[in-house]
Structures are given as C-alpha cells and as structure tokens.
Amino acid sequence: MKNKIYLDRNEKTYKGNLHLHTTWSDGSLPAAEVVEAFKKKGYHFICLSDHEVYTRTDEFNNAEFITIPGMERGGLNPVADKDPGYHFGVIDDPTEEPVQARFEHLQTFPTPIPWEGDHSPQVLIDEMRSHGNLVIFNHPEWHLTRFDDMVEYDRFFATEIYNHATEWSTVSSYGAAYWDHALQNGKRVFGIAADDSHEHNPNWKIPEYGGGWVQVQANALTHRDIVSNLKQGYFYSSTGPEIYDLRVEDGQLTIECSPCKFIMFKAFPLRGPFVGNCDNGKPLTLASMPIEEDMQYIRVECIDFDGNVAWSNPVFVADLLEGDEH
Template structure:
C-alpha cells in the first residue's frame, strides 16, 4: 500500500531557523528582519541571536509566527548549538525572555542536556565552519539534527555544506535530521549575493503554530533547501517515488548498498523519479539538484 511520506499534512510552511539581529551581532533591528522575511513569503522565523533567548508573542497565526530560541556557544565556541522552544515539553523550567546565557564552560553534552531540560530541541549549527570532528557529533546525544547547509558560511568561506557529516552519522546508525538555514548577520538584504533567503526548511504541519512546527520538525516532516522543492514523496513497500520542481538530477543516496542518480542524458529537466531500495540498505535520503546547482534534501528513510 502506498504511503505519503511528504507532505503528511495538507499545508507546508517555509521558514528560516537561524537569523541574527542587533540584539547580538546582526546588522538589522528585529522589526526590519521580520518584515524582510515576511515580504519574501516566509511563514516562520527563529530569532537565534547569540546567547540571548528570544520569546515571541506570535506563537500561533494564520500567516506568520516566530519561534522562541537562541544560538548558544560552548567552551572555546567550537560548538554552536541552537535551542528552539518545544512547547510539547509542558513541565520544563524555561529560559526567560531576553535572558543572557554566556559562553558555557559545560561540556557540549551537558549543554545539550541543559537546553532540553529547559524545554528546547537542539540543532548543531555549521559543523564544518566550527571545524568539528565527525566523532564529536557521533558521541553527542539528544540533539535533533545538524545544519547540512548554512548560507552565510557558504558565502563567507565555502564551509556551508555538511552532508558528509550527515552521511557519516547516518552510516553509524545515528538518526538525525538535516537542516538548511541563512545564519544572516550582515547589512546586505537586497544585494545580489545575500546572506538572506538562501537556506530554509519547508515543514508539513497541522497548522501554523510554534507547537505544530516544532512537533513536525521532531518527526522529520520537513525538507531542507537552498533552491528546488520536493512536491510529494511516497513509499510503497521498498519503492520510493517522488515529484519535484524542475531539476537536473534526483539522487537516491543509500548505505551500505548503493543508491542511484536519475537524470536526463540530454540535460533536460526532470520532475519525477522512483527507486526500489535494495535489501540490506539501512537508510535512503534524496538529494535533488537544479540547473543552477542549487539543492534540496529530504530527511532519511530508515529500513
């Protein structure tokens, strides 16, 4: 029987989880950032200023919401960890609005544990930019996923892509999700090569509220992108089929058995593909690439 993997709910919502303002080291005031993303059609945004926890008054809305959170730092700042409020954790002793959390001397694991205890999900930000070792991420527990694309890091130092970290973790049996974000700081919203609007996630959720968006993130009901789009992903037994926006290639990446890269030999766009996952494969994820080299990434399916 065919099962719809994405979107699981009727509506999908586009949002950015990693944005800075003048509350920390960003160039723009909060209102300017919010209006810029709304004007570009985003439906949610996390204000993730460094070490300063943001609490939003817009937790549920038909058009636009803000997720509570911050970007924390550990020790020598080699770990940057997102804390995003999870309102299904009802008994948590939460961070107060505008509370300051200096660079902690706790271990990365102690910091993750603290953030979760205080009612947050955790995402490890830009692991290539912070020069993390694969094994460090393998040893850590409790985080939801990692940034596999960071627009600012890509623009600044070509350290934005981290799918190799992701595949390493997945091959080792760690079930983590992949996120894309802007990490925008600079005063260049309207320039041609901007830190803004270059990495996002599209979430399938029951409705536009903090709780619904984060719940869907926790179950992997989203994809990450810096360009193209997944329209549908279906699964029937071991066969995965999907429809996308026009793309150059659709890659099914699996382990330990190899996947397949689907493309038109004439170089024309394709919009659909199917793949039967071989016996013995532990997971498969899908990576689509458009004619401009922009990509989108599904979350892994495990077998």
C-alpha cells in the same frame, strides 16, 4: 514492507528559517526589521536565534507568520585557535513538559562557556533539553567539527547541512558529510538548511539572507504544529528546488520535485541510483528506486540547473519493516 507517506503533495507546507541574528546579539538590524525582511521573501516562520540571548516574540505573530522561541548557544572551545568550537541551535518544544523552567524572553547566558573536557558539549545539550528545547548541531563544517563528535554526542535532533552565511563568507557551508557519518553510525537525525544571517540588506548582489530554508508540512501554522512536524521529520531543506511528494509504495521510494538536472538517492550501505538528464536534456521531476531490506537509510538530493539543492530527510528502512511478516 509498509507503505508510508513522508511528504504529501496535497498537504500544506510552510517556509521557515531556524538560524538568524538581530541587534540582540551580533546582527545588523533590530528584530522587527528582520521579521519584515523575511515576510517580504515569503517566509511563514523564523527563529530569532541570537547568540546567548533567548527570544520569545509573540508580538510578531499572526495568522500568516510566527516566530519560534529560541537562541544560538555555544562558544565551547578549549583552545580557540586549535580545537573545534561548538554552536547549537536551540528551539522551544511545546510538545513536551520541561524538567526545568522554560527560558524567558531576553534571558541571557554567559559566553564563552567554560571548557571542562570533551563531555562539555553534551552537558550543554542536556541542559538545553531539560529546559524544554530541541537542539540543532549548527554549521559543523565551518567549525571543523570532528566527525566522531556527531556520533559521540547525543540528544540533538538535527544538524545543519547547509548554512548560507558560511557559504557566502567562507565557502564552508555544506554539512551533509557530517550528517551521513552520523546516520551511518546509527543516529536518527534530520538535516536543516538555514541562513545564519547577520546582515539583511536586500540590495546586495548576493544577499546574506533567504539562501537556505526548511519547508515543513503541517496541519496549521502554529508553534506546536511546526515543531511537532520538525521532530518527526515531515519537512525538507532547500536552497532552491521544491520537493512536492516523497513516499514509499510497494517497496519503491518515489520523489516528485520541481524541474531539476539531477536526482540522487543516497543509500547506505548499498549505494542508491543517480538519475540525470544526460540522455535527453529534459528536466527531471520524478524518480524512484527499489528499497532493499538490508539498507539502513535512504535520503534524496534534488539538484537544479543552477546547482541549488533540496534535501529530503532520511527514510529509515527499519521503520518500514516493523511488524512485517517477512
């Protein structure tokens, strides 16, 4: 079995949010004020993902902060009060040449999108990909997405596993069950935590922004570096805890994190161990588990004493066995 480093404690990471809104759609603040709000919270990058409005805002970029071009596309819903809707995060991918022209700043799109059968979401995903974008399956729990849709539809690179606005408003934020369903059925998708923020008022008792984010390991804070490492899964998602290191050495998966109450290894089809502080009450910062060759994937959740969670991306065991003589 190969050794592999997924997150390296010695490498730089950048904090970002890939889902939020401004007055270009249904947000409360203009883009410049939203940018400043996230800068004050220590973010390094965001995507101004307005509904059906593509954004390219290089004017906000500098050595310490960048915006990733993109939007939120969706509204596919055959019968609004009965069937699931679909929203997709769309982010510009500079690492590949598009089949069709890239979208321009403030290019707008029709909504609602006509429903033409169950293939319609895939048509939309394929269209976004052809214009040089990565696609994220947004807030599946809030939409009551059908679990099989996570398997039927293809070419999205990630799904939202935490959406702060839907937790804040309707307590329907966690999408990890959808993620696991996709993974257990052979999909290679990553997990994203995001805000989906519309209001950006720091004076609220529980602000609607700054509650879920991704932490990307990258060589530099550039559009290309961030997106390239998102595509490869070199990031983790969080609502609080930090993951410092994640690696496989000598058949063991080991994680280092900020002080937590629990560390849970989610493995399939063999269940991973649950590590808690029940014996001595001391915070956990390190845990490991042996990898079995018949496991399909392993991911890790770190839960702190306030119930906040950090999620690693999946370790796909087949990748560790490629070329292995055994």
